Amino acid sequence: xxxxxxxxxxxxxxxxxxxxxxxxxxxxxxxxxxxxxxxxxxxxxxxxxxxxxxxxxxxxxxxxxxxxxxxxxxxxxxxxxxxxxxxxxxxxxxxxxxxxxxxxxxxxxxxxxxxxxxxxxxxxxxxxxxxxxxxxxxxxxxxxxxxxxxxxxxxxxxxxxxxxxxxxxxxxxxxxxxxxxxxxxxxxxxxxxxxxxxxxxxxxxxxxxxxxxxxxxxxxxxxxxxxxxxxxxxxxxxxxxxxxxxxxxxxxxxxxxxxxxxxxxxxxxxxxxxxxxxxxxxxxxxxxxxxxxxxxxxxxxxxxxxxxxxxxxxxxxxxxxxxxxxxxxxxxxxxxxxxxxxxxxxxxxxxxxxxxxxxxxxxxxxxxxxxxxxxxxxxxxxxxxxxxxxxxxxxxxxxxxxxxxxxxxxxxxxxxxxxxxxxxxxxxxxxxxxxxxxxxxxxxxxxxxxxxxxxxxxxxxxxxxxxxxxxxxxxxxxxxxxxxxxxx
Numbered sequence: 001x002x003x004x005x006x007x008x009x010x011x012x013x014x015x016x017x018x019x020x021x022x023x024x025x026x027x028x029x030x031x032x033x034x035x036x037x038x039x040x041x042x043x044x045x046x047x048x049x050x051x052x053x054x055x056x057x058x059x060x061x062x063x064x065x066x067x068x069x070x071x072x073x074x075x076x077x078x079x080x081x082x083x084x085x086x087x088x089x090x091x092x093x094x095x096x097x098x099x100x101x102x103x104x105x106x107x108x109x110x111x112x113x114x115x116x117x118x119x120x121x122x123x124x125x126x127x128x129x130x131x132x133x134x135x136x137x138x139x140x141x142x143x144x145x146x147x148x149x150x151x152x153x154x155x156x157x158x159x160x161x162x163x164x165x166x167x168x169x170x171x172x173x174x175x176x177x178x179x180x181x182x183x184x185x186x187x188x189x190x191x192x193x194x195x196x197x198x199x200x201x202x203x204x205x206x207x208x209x210x211x212x213x214x215x216x217x218x219x220x221x222x223x224x225x226x227x228x229x230x231x232x233x234x235x236x237x238x239x240x241x242x243x244x245x246x247x248x249x250x251x252x253x254x255x256x257x258x259x260x261x262x263x264x265x266x267x268x269x270x271x272x273x274x275x276x277x278x279x280x281x282x283x284x285x286x287x288x289x290x291x292x293x294x295x296x297x298x299x300x301x302x303x304x305x306x307x308x309x310x311x312x313x314x315x316x317x318x319x320x321x322x323x324x325x326x327x328x329x330x331x332x333x334x335x336x337x338x339x340x341x342x343x344x345x346x347x348x349x350x351x352x353x354x355x356x357x358x359x360x361x362x363x364x365x366x367x368x369x370x371x372x373x374x375x376x377x378x379x380x381x382x383x384x385x386x387x388x389x390x391x392x393x394x395x396x397x398x399x400x401x402x403x404x405x406x407x408x409x410x411x412x413x414x415x416x417x418x419x420x421x422x423x424x425x426x427x428x429x430x431x432x433x434x435x436x437x438x439x440x441x442x443x444x445x446x447x448x449x450x451x452x453x454x455x456x457x458x459x460x461x462x463x464x465x466x467x468x469x470x471x472x473x474x475x476x477x478x479x480x481x482x483x484x485x486x487x488x
Contacts, residue, residue: 003442006034006042017045017441055106059098059397063432063445070435070446077395077439078334078374081365085382085410086399091431093119095399096338096378097451100294103334104129108286109293111334112318114311116342118300122456131291133282134298135310136262139484146269147282152297154310155270156214156263158317160207161187163309166352168250178240179247182224186217209317211271214255214264221248259303280321283314284333305353308343312357319364322371332372335364340377341384358386365392383409395437399448400428421445 010016034042057074061067084099086092097120103109109129115121121132133150136143140151159167161184168183169176190212195201204210225245227238255264269275286293302310315335322330337344344361345354364373365388377393379385383405390413401407411422414436421434421443428434431450436443 006038006045015045017042055102057099057102058449059095059433059435060431060446060449063447066447070444072435073439076437078332078376079369080394080438081368081375081377081392082395082397082437082439083377083379083382083385083390083393084397084399085377085379085401085406086433087402087406088380089430090380090399090401090428091433091448092378092380092399093455094431094451095397095433095448096120096336097453097455098448099376100125100130100336101451101453104292104294106293108331110284110286110331111294111336112283112314113294113296113336114314114338114343115296115298116300116307116339118298119455120296120338121298121300122454124453124455125296127292127453129287129292130294130296131282132296132298135302137301138258138261141258141261141265142267144269147278150282152279152282153262153266153270154313155211155266155275157211158209158276158313160316163313163356166356167306167309168247168254169352170246170250171352173246175243175246178243182221182240182244183217183247186220187212189220190214190217209276211273211275214251218248218251218255221251260306262302280317284318284321284331286331304342308345308354308357310357311337311343312360315364316360319360319368319371319373322373325371330372332374334374334376336376336378337361338378340379340389341381344377344386344389346384346386362386362388365389382406385409393437395435395439397433397435398425399433400430401425 005018005021007016007018008014010018057072057077058069059072060070062070084092084095086095100111100113100120103111104127106129113120121134125132131150133152134140136146136151136153140146143149143151146153156164164183164187165180169180173179184206188206191204191206191208191210192201193216194210194212195204200208200210221244224238224240225242225248227241228235229238230236254260258265281289283295297314299307299311318333318335322333343354343357345358347354361375364375368374375389375393377385377389381403382390382401383403390409393413396410396413398410401410407422407425410425414422421436424434424445428445431448432445433448434443434445
């Protein structure tokens with residue numbers, strides 16, 4: 001396979017690399033291995049596309065030439081979406097940390113990292129350029145000035161109608177159509193009551209993010225469920241009498257469940273008319289607005305059954321803000337999706353909650369570039385990540401993949417002429433990666449440099465820990481945390 005030509009001189013330019021070839025060698029022509037200074041010049045030439053920017057992006061060194069830094073085109077990396085994949089223990093978290101470390105040095109960086117297990121919310125990440133946030137745990141619900149302290153509530157009134165239905169409605173219930181109709185009617189009435197005599201009166205829709213009183217909605221649903229109307233022989237059951245009972249019970253259970261208190265246990269702070277503006281500034285602000293342009297959101301205490309819905313909701317809000325911003329005022333933002341297979345999943349039999357969350361990421365993958373929203377999919381199981389989203393990623397940073405299904409998934413997404421490179425995925429050493437895509441002039445094998453900021457994801461040394469005389473195990477605290485549903 002002929003990749004390109006390295007020319008000593010072209011016009012007034014020196015050391016020029018061109019893709020493809022202008023002349024072909026004879027069939028029995030000698031073949032020589034490029035090495036030494038020429039190899040270094042070649043690798044420098046390949047990287048020159050990114051060296052000329054003010055702050056070039058580099059993850060490490062080229063595998064075949066330790067003297068040459070492996071630069072990546074940062075614009076194309078984020079413009080065309082990217083995927084960082086690798087089996088457990090391959091160095092994937094270090095690769096992500098190295099990327100974040102360099103992003104944090106940019107004065108106006110804007111990115112959100114979805115931290116599912118809290119590994120990027122370690123003390124090492126408390127530095128300039130990075131803002132640490134967390135979804136409110138049960139013991140955070142009564143905290144004052146939550147946003148200022150980096151505690152995020154996700155109020156129920158941010159849910160659009162589809163998301164509310166997915167969370168509360170049981171489609172197997174024979175009365176589901178009646179329940180859905182009345183839910184939409186009562187929510188709309190409650191929102192209209194909120195905006196009465198304001199600039200928003202008569203301008204909102206059912207999906208407008210307007211704070212409303214859910215208790216009032218529930219009370220009206222209870223009234224309809226027990227309503228009696230006049231009949232020919234006295235009072236009779238109303239048209240919705242007994243048809244909303246199960247729905248009302250589900251809604252009451254959600255409202256009283258402390259695990260999802262960050263949605264339903266709202267204080268006056270989350271009901272203020274300007275709360276959404278403050279929330280978006282904390283979520284999407286650059287270093288000029290908040291303490292750091294990279295926002296690391298800790299989701300480790302969010303129940304797994306609604307995790308896809310909550311992350312999808314945040315992604316939808318970010319995309320909507322970008323979409324409704326004037327073109328000249330849009331500031332590009334990247335969404336780094338750690339453990340993406342948990343909420344950007346491929347499973348064809350996903351439940352309603354997962355399916356609704358997935359829709360946000362599919363839309364961003366297809367349309368995000370137009371509005372300055374980039375996706376970086378990070379996963380140890382690419383075969384379980386949604387194929388529609390992965391197919392929109394034009395850049396791949398693949399560390400070692402040992403599972404044959406994961407290898408085949410990446411191979412299918414790479415150009416046909418790169419099959420031999422993909423065959424090495426299982427042979428990569430820890431911290432080695434193959435970089436393919438628009439962000440690099442040629443497919444490259446690199447050694448990722450160890451980041452200064454380190455994620456809390458080091459593999460536990462079983463044998464060494466078992467060999468110690470004293471154990472640090474604390475089961476009492478673990479049980480208390482289970483009961484509190486919080487680690488703090």
